Each structure stands twice: as structure tokens, then as C-alpha cells.
Amino acid sequence: MASLPKSMKAVQIDKTGGTEVLQYRDVPVPEPKEGEVLVKNEFIGINYIDTYFRSGVYPLPTTPYTLGREGSGTIAALGPNAPSDLQLGTRVAYMGQYAYAEYTPVATNYTIPIPDSISTKIAAASLLQALTAVTLIREAHAVQKGDWVLVTAAAGGVGSWLVQLLRAVGARTIATASTPEKRELATKNGAEVTLEYHEEDRDVFVQKVLEITGGQGVAVVFDSVGKSTFDSSLAVVGRKGSMVSYGNASGPVTGFALARLSAKNIRLLRTTLFNYVATRAELEMYAKELWSFIEKDKLNVKIHDVYPLKDVVRATQDIESRKTTGKLLLEP
């Protein structure tokens, strides 16, 4: 720890609200505890979930709270009993908390060495969103070759991964996104068909999906938009298919009547990545599969932009504006 500075820059909030609550300030450099390492961040991944903590959709664990759920860099200090593959100077990517900072203490369970063939930038641009996509297609619903799948917000961070992974496993993707440019990106990434959301007339949307799938509906919907798409997504799931809800970009889904599932014996899931990679063994297994997808299937890790950490307000406004495609990164 001797060579570490005493203070660092971080982005904290003292209360929930709009982007005006984001504070770029000096804070003490944290010390890693038992079961943690301290990472000197090179890149910090922005995720939509960061906006839920800032706005109050998800409760704050404490205040002041340092935002940010993932990053990559090198290990700058070790807590007691760190595993042998995590050493001072090891290049790592991690998921956890407090990433919007120069240094982040992270649980060793959620810290993974980066293979030599992958840059720290690509690792930070991938880990959380790509692992979400890998676990969705493997565990939430084990997608089979030839399955029709509906992906919402298909040009976003997780959406872009889903579309590419689904192509890699031979599924047939119907992708929704709000603009022609976004739908074009989804097509480039491997979507067979792209559609508008048709929020003002859901019957049009449902009819189109039924036509595309020969009247059967899709094997699974991966829906991250939540409130505004839940009904139309559920309506296009085929018999014995899965409705996988994994996000609330338009607001949380509430007041759902369970009996609606019986019309087609639909499996309904509300998933979170952290319950699929709760142990180091699970993280290692899925990270290995992710690195292999990136290398073997030549996936397009699209980076929307890299923003200086001090420009966090602009970056946050950009992701909330719906104008971004792919991954937003911060650089301390």
C-alpha cells in the first residue's frame, strides 16, 4: 500500500435524483479487506443499472455512495488471503460496486484475470453486459439452434451482445429498437428481422411476430425495456416458451396476474446476472465462455464512446437519452 496515494477522484451521490446529484470529488483511497483486492481502474463500464441507483429505482445501500458496477485495470493492493491468480499488477476485469473512481475495492469472487489476447478496454466494455447475455441464453432459457428469439433494445449494450451470441449459436433473432440506425446495427450484428416497438398499437406488433414465426410465436423473449414492452413481449411467446424480463429501462413491471401464463404454459423469469455468477467457479466458467466467443466468433465489441470520469454527467445524459449504441466507458 505504501506507493498508493491517500486520496483519489470519485463520482458519488449523497441523495437520489437527476444528473445534478452526481458529484465528482476527492475521497480517500479505500483499503481492500479480507476477500477483496484494490483495482487501479483503467476503464470503467457504464451500465443502465447505474441510472437506477442514481434515480432511486433501486435503493441506495449507503450515502455517500460511489456509483459504478464494473471496470478493468491492474491490481494495486491485495486484501488478506487473496487467491493465487490475483497478484499485484495482474490485469483484471471485475463486477461489483464503487467503480466510478480511480481505485475500487472489489470482491475476489467477482474479479477475473484478463487473457493476454484481450485489452483492458475490451474487457471493461464486455464483462457485465456480455456475461448477462451469455447467462441469459445458457441458463435463463437454454436457446437451441433454429429457435426464434425476440430481443428488445437490440442495439444497446446487452442487446448487441445478445444478438451476436444468438447468431453464434444458430438462433433466429427478431430484434426491436427505436430508430432505423439502431435496427440497422442489429441487422449487422446478426438479427434476421428487425421491428419497431409499435407501442401505440401492440396488435400490429404481435401480428407481425406471429407472421414471421409461422403462427407459433417465439421460443423466448429477452426483454430489458420492462413496463412499456412487457405486454407485447408476453403476447408473442409461443406455447411452453419463456418470457425473460431482465431490465426496467422504461420503468418496472407491476401488477401482473399470474393466471396469464396458463394460456400457453409460459415460464416467466425476472433474472439478475449476480445470481448466475454468485461463486468464483460460476464466474470463471462463464468468463471463459465469453472470452472464447469474443476470440472465436469475432464478436463486434462496439464502444459508443470513452468519456473522462469528470464528464460523468454528459455520459449519463447520453445513455438516458436513448441515442447510444453499444458500450459507454469512463476513463479516470
Ligand code: NDP
Ligand atoms: P442500453 O445500452 O441497452 O440502454 C438502454 C436502452 O433501453 C436504450 O438505448 C433504449 O433502446 C432502451 N429503452 C427503451 N425504453 C427506454 C426508455 N423509456 N428510456 C431509456 N431507454 C429505453 O443499456 P444496458 O445494456 O446497460 O442495459 C440494458 C438493459 O439491461 C437495462 O434495462 C438494464 O437494467 C438491463 N440489465 C440487466 C441485468 C441483469 O442482470 N438483470 C444486467 C445488465 C443490464 P431503444 O431506444 O432501442 O429502445
